[in-house]
Amino acid sequence: MRDIDILTKAMEDAQLVLREYDQLGPRDRHAVLQRILEILDQEHVAAAQARLLKGYGQLKVVK
Amino acid sequence: MSWLIRFSEPIALPSGGELATLKDAGSYITSLPKATQATTAWQTAVHVLIQAADYGGPIEFARLGMQQALFQKGEPVPLGKEGPRLAQPQQARERQMNLSDQELTLNVLREAQLILADSDRTQSRGLEKTIHELRDLLNRNDVIEVVDRLQYCAGLRLAEWPPNYSA
Numbered sequence: 001m002r003d004i005d006i007l008t009k010a011m012e013d014a015q016l017v018l019r020e021y022d023q024l025g026p027r028d029r030h031a032v033l034q035r036i037l038e039i040l041d042q043e044h045v046a047a048a049q050a051r052l053l054k055g056y057g058q059l060k061v062v063k
Numbered sequence: 064m065s066w067l068i069r070f071s072e073p074i075a076l077p078s079g080g081e082l083a084t085l086k087d088a089g090s091y092i093t094s095l096p097k098a099t100q101a102t103t104a105w106q107t108a109v110h111v112l113i114q115a116a117d118y119g120g121p122i123e124f125a126r127l128g129m130q131q132a133l134f135q136k137g138e139p140v141p142l143g144k145e146g147p148r149l150a151q152p153q154q155a156r157e158r159q160m161n162l163s164d165q166e167l168t169l170n171v172l173r174e175a176q177l178i179l180a181d182s183d184r185t186q187s188r189g190l191e192k193t194i195h196e197l198r199d200l201l202n203r204n205d206v207i208e209v210v211d212r213l214q215y216c217a218g219l220r221l222a223e224w225p226p227n228y229s230a
Binding site: 004005007008009010011012014015018021022029030032033036037040041043045046049050052053054 | 096097098101102103164165168169171172173175176179182190191193194197198201202206207209210213214
């Protein structure tokens with residue numbers, strides 16, 4: 001799985017949590033935010049984010 | 064030197080509120096998600112904060128480091144407490160800048176992490192506001208399109224090759 005796929009999956013999972021929250025009606029807001037935080041702050045997500053920010057995997061012109 | 068040293072002028076936070084001392088800034092950084100803390104801008108901010116607090120480094124550098132981390136990529140630095148950080152203007156800026164899918168994903172993820180870091184989870188109203196901000200951000204049309212597009216591409220890549228016709 002590419003780094004960008006990891007980030008996309010995390011964003012989709014967070015969207016799903018919000019969608020569930022909307023569909024099921026207001027519930028435990030704290031738990032909802034905790035789930036989103038856990039999704040977006042997973043170690044492999046953080047690592048993928050850091051790699052992409054550093055530009056790993058991008059083609060560069062080398063002299 | 065001390066962590067109680069005050070900035071020449073408090074640093075306004077994007078979501079409201081301000082950081083008056085080096086200690087405030089340090090606490091703010093430690094409250095951010097690990098992924099955000101690991102970015103270059105925040106690592107630089109931590110470095111200049113420690114230099115200022117423990118080694119007599121310039122306080123103004125610490126202030127600039129914080130501002131650069133808070134308002135990256137040319138985002139306008141708010142003059143007052145009510146700084147602009149709304150989903151709609153950022154969406155417009157990103158469209159104008161014609162960001163790639165990857166850049167947009169990184170920006171949105173960072174924005175979501177900042178919203179979570181800034182949220183006041185001690186109050187019910189704060190929780191609802193945070194959920195509302197996250198919903199606005201993650202349900203933007205361009206974000207949904209990018210997620211769909213990237214997942215479609217991922218699906219294409221995962222297809223078996225060479226195809227197995229025996230089944």
